[in-house]
Amino acid sequence: MDEKKVREAIELIRMEINTLEGIENCGRVIEARKKKHIALYNIAIEALEKQLPKKVDMRTEYRDSNGALVCFEGFCPSCGCAVEYYRNKSCNRCTQMLDWSKN
Numbered sequence: 861m862d863e864k865k866v867r868e869a870i871e872l873i874r875m876e877i878n879t880l881e882g883i884e885n886c887g888r889v890i891e892a893r894k895k896k897h898i899a900l901y902n903i904a905i906e907a908l909e910k911q912l913p914k915k916v917d918m919r920t921e922y923r924d925s926n927g928a929l930v931c932f933e934g935f936c937p938s939c940g941c942a943v944e945y946y947r948n949k950s951c952n953r954c955t956q957m958l959d960w961s962k963n
């Protein structure tokens with residue numbers, strides 16, 4: 861999914877959470893549903909944020925004896941799982957999209 865759309869969706873969901881949080885004195889049943897919806901929206905935000913690439917931690921370059929690049933390795937910034945460039949555009953464990961660019 862395109863990063864701009866993901867950011868817009870996160871923003872819209874955050875606004876919806878703010879709206880829900882602003883509803884007061886709505887009775888116990890509605891209050892319970894409100895809390896449930898806020899919890900679900902937060903799960904959706906968490907899933908959407910994983911679509912936005914994050915810099916790999918401790919990105920390391922491996923080169924052969926001629927100095928040619930063999931691969932990059934590092935750690936997922938969200939869960940700490942070891943990741944390797946050629947196999948991982950995203951983390952296999954938590955699905956976080958990875959940014960392999962330098963700095």
Ligand SMILES: [Zn+2]
Binds near residue numbers: 937939941951952
């Ligand atoms: Zn991960």
